[in-house]
Amino acid sequence: MTVGESRDAMPPSRGVMIGAGYFAQFQAEGWNRIPEAQIVAVADALPGKARAFADKYGIPRAYTSAEEALDRERPDFVDIATRPESHLPLVRAAAARGMHVICQKPMAPTWNESVAMVETCEAAGVRLLMHENWxxxxxxxxxxxxxxxxxxxxxxxxxxxxxxxxxxxxxxxxxxxxxxxxxxxxxxxxxxxxxxxxxxxxxxxxxxxxxxxxxxxxxxxxxxxxxxxxxxxxxxxxxxxxxxxxxxxxxxxxxxxxxxxxxxxxxxxxxxxxxxxxxxxxxxxHPFPIPREGYKGDSVRATQQHLIESLRRGQPSESDGRDYLKT
Amino acid sequence: MTVGESRDAMPPSRGVMIGAGYFAQFQAEGWNRIPEAQIVAVADALPGKARAFADKYGIPRAYTSAEEALDRERPDFVDIATRPESHLPLVRAAAARGMHVICQKPMAPTWNESVAMVETCEAAGVRLLMHENWxxxxxxxxxxxxxxxxxxxxxxxxxxxxxxxxxxxxxxxxxxxxxxxxxxxxxxxxxxxxxxxxxxxxxxxxxxxxxxxxxxxxxxxxxxxxxxxxxxxxxxxxxxxxxxxxxxxxxxxxxxxxxxxxxxxxxxxxxxxxxxxxxxxxxxxHPFPIPREGYKGDSVRATQQHLIESLRRGQPSESDGRDYLKT
CATH class of the missing domain: 3.30.360.10 (Dihydrodipicolinate Reductase; domain 2)
Structure with missing residues (x-):
């Protein structure tokens, strides 16, 4: 299989990453080994940060504004890897544009904000999937x-x-x-x-x-x-x-x-x-196979593989937002 | 120092053990290495049990009735090693005769019985010390x-x-x-x-x-x-x-x-x-000296040594009954 060739005969889903911090590096590296997804741009408010990140992980375009990235790229999904206090506004921005959301845990600083994230996506008819790798x-x-x-x-x-x-x-x-x-x-x-x-x-x-x-x-x-x-x-x-x-x-x-x-x-x-x-x-x-590449037994790639497949097939994931509220 | 010669120039305290079950063996073995105490008799309701126990640990006399043992021996202290439901009646029997009590944990099946044990001894002016080896x-x-x-x-x-x-x-x-x-x-x-x-x-x-x-x-x-x-x-x-x-x-x-x-x-x-x-x-x-004889690092002997010294000196122990209620 060559890069860019997905396993389900559909073209790769186009994604935009928001946030280029510590954990985003594991996510970008994971996406690079998932043929069903292609990260087309990354946005980070800190000037220069998204650019350096994009260069490092072979991402085509970099932005300092998340909204601008979403408006210009029109991705299939948004991968939010920022701090929790920014999750709700970013979820709103994605949902308003009809884009599915993958969002890093923890959901949000308060229960009410977490529920609002779920309800915003449900009202907009987009999926909210939590990135929970553990x-x-x-x-x-x-x-x-x-x-x-x-x-x-x-x-x-x-x-x-x-x-x-x-x-x-x-x-x-x-x-x-x-x-x-x-x-x-x-x-x-x-x-x-x-x-x-x-x-x-x-x-x-x-x-x-x-x-x-x-x-x-x-x-x-x-x-x-x-x-x-x-x-x-x-x-x-x-x-x-x-x-x-x-x-x-x-x-x-x-x-x-x-x-x-x-x-x-x-x-x-x-x-x-x-x-x-x-x-x-x-x-x-009890020996068993442990992947040596990626983050913690390649769990970030496995999480993302699972989430993108569930998005593409329209099937429930193990970490749908509404279900993750229980966590 | 020879057996029977205490370290504080007082004659050894005379004790009667009540109960000759599993744990009593560790207690009898411990008393045999404590010069400040001498077990003069053991009582157990099960016929023959006290006799065999007395023979094994060199205890002079054996009884099937606790009351008879206390009346005939008039010991300085009673060492109760029976099951918890019998503790309160035995404590009452000892206190009524003006004898100090050492009693195996747990105190009693209920909080009220535990408090009654403490108050019975306080009213009679005798000590109640809990045998807690841990x-x-x-x-x-x-x-x-x-x-x-x-x-x-x-x-x-x-x-x-x-x-x-x-x-x-x-x-x-x-x-x-x-x-x-x-x-x-x-x-x-x-x-x-x-x-x-x-x-x-x-x-x-x-x-x-x-x-x-x-x-x-x-x-x-x-x-x-x-x-x-x-x-x-x-x-x-x-x-x-x-x-x-x-x-x-x-x-x-x-x-x-x-x-x-x-x-x-x-x-x-x-x-x-x-x-x-x-x-x-x-x-x-972190190496440190661990006694190899006795029960669990010789903790039963150490407990009894501490309790008998606190009795003889009239000083508080680490496990006085009233204090042990907190446990």
Whole structure:
């Protein structure tokens, strides 16, 4: 297959990226390996930033105005990779022009804005798909497959533990220094990945109890959290996170995971390796294929591949905006 | 020093043990290495049980009636090692005779009975000391010492994870088969150790949120629990326990522990080994002396040594009944 040749005999969907920040690089790199999509332009308000980004990733045109980019390019979809407070206005701009939206998580700073994003797109008849890569990391796909095969027996607990050291000191979060100013940080920016992954693994949640604290005093928001959840199935869930006491640089999967059942257990390390136990027998490694290119087991490309296919086929995605409100 | 010669120039305190079950063996063995105490008799309602126990541990006399043992022996203290539902009547029997009480945890099946135990002893002018060995295990003593030296910086979280496999299958808890019938099991019998140890490490608690489930369907009570606590200091605490998914036989310390601060961390394995981290440097083992005799780092003997000294000196213990109500 050559670049530009899609697998479904339709021409590639034309997309415009909004935002050329830290995470956008993974998205642009992912799009470059997805034949069903072609990014025709990138927009970033910071002068020169979109231009350099476009050059780096082979994107034809660069803009400093998102609206101008949308008006001139008339893309099939808009890929929003900006900070959450800008999501609602950008969604409105895209929906008003009849363009589908792929939007980076978290949705928006408030529940009302998140709902407005969903309703704006529904009213305009365009899709809103959330870019949520965590559940697409290959270790979670494999863990769910093992669970579905009955490896654990009846599952009774799903636990995730996030320990990174990227939030320490006077200048925390070197990759994303604006984290420092976010009034809501750990749950909203980080652990939302795990809540969504919990839904992927264990189905819908019934209750959430959350304790938050600020450990690093230079932050506006919280960087320590304990979250005890119940699933509708009765299974218990635990998310225990901070960005102080873990290794720096963080390991590829960031957090560990354990799925415990009455017959066995699946354990994931922060490197994304899986280990399985049948009770009474020693734990053993469970090797499985992990793509080495792209972001975190190529999860960004996998997310985008899934979203663009669901757009082109008109089928529901795993992260449609209305459904993602549950996360 | 020869047996029977105390270290404080007073004659040994004379004690009667009530109960000759599973845990009583550790207590009798511990008393035999404490020169300040002498167990003069043991009582157990099951015919022959006290006799065999007395022979095994060199205890002079055996009884099937606790009251008869107390009336004939007139001991200085009574060491109650029976199941919790019998604690209040036995405490009343001892207090009515002016004898101090050492009583195995948990206190009693209900809050009202626990309070009645405390008030009965206070009214009779005798001491009520709870036998709580967990906090006396040497790894916790050492962890607290490290914390007190400022090793962790400002502590922000204390977490314990209990994973044993002794509660699986049709015949769970081979050492203590009556666990199967207990209407309250994991928190009440097991994790109460950790709540008490949390108080030892982090001071008094401000709030407790608890989710319980029964995993093994043959049980009357619960065997899975998530407990999120806040300390008065603002520190967060987490207890995550089940007796299904861990190793069998269980490792000596049963649970793991982590004390995390803004400068470093102390981590304890389920074998009671300690590891310390200063952030930015690799984790390193922290060797310390662990007594190899007795129960779990000789914690039962250490508990009893502490309790008997506090009785003889008339000083508060770490586990006076009124204070233990907080646990």
């Amino acid at each position: 559940r697409w990391q290959p270790w979670y796909r494999e863990a769910r497959r093992l669970m579905g095969q009955g490896h654990c027996g009846r599952v009774f607990q799903i636990s995730a533990r996030w320990r990174t050291g990227d939030g320490r000191g006077e200048k925390p979060y070197p990759n994303q220094p604006y984290f420092k100013e976010m009034p809501l940080l750990l749950v909203y920016e980080t652990l939302v990945h795990l809540l969504d992954t919990f839904r992927f693994l264990g189905g819908e949640l019934a209750s959430v109890y959350c304790l938050n604290r600020r450990v690093n005093p230079v932050l506006a928001g919280e960087d320590q959290s304990l979250i005890a959840v119940t699933f509708r199935s009765g299974v218990l869930g635990l998310i225990d996170g901070n960005r102080i006491s873990g290794p720096m640089p963080p390991p590829v999967a960031m957090n560990t995971l354990a799925i415990e059942g009455d017959a066995g257990m699946v354990r994931m390390t922060a490197e994304g390796e899986l280990f399985v136990t049948q009770y009474g027998e020693p734990e053993r490694p | 906090r006396w295990q040497p790894w916790y003593r050492e962890a607290r010492r490290l914390m007190g030296q400022g090793h962790c910086g400002r502590v922000f979280q204390i977490s314990a994870r209990w994973r044993t496999g002794d509660g699986r299958g049709e015949k769970p808890y081979p050492n203590q088969p009556y666990f199967k019938e207990m209407p309250l099991l994991l928190v009440y019998e097991t994790l109460v150790h950790l709540l008490d140890t949390f108080r030892f490490l982090g001071g008094e608690l401000a709030s407790v949120y608890c989710l319980n489930r029964r995993v093994n369907p043959v049980l009357a009570g619960e065997d899975q629990s998530l407990i999120a606590v806040t300390f008065r200091s603002g520190v967060l605490g987490l207890i995550d326990g089940n007796r299904i998914s861990g190793p069998m036989p269980p490792p000596v310390a049963m649970n793991t522990l982590a004390i995390e601060g803004d400068a470093g961390m102390v981590r304890m394995t389920a074998e009671g080994e300690l590891f310390v981290t200063q952030y930015g440097e690799p984790e390193r083992p």
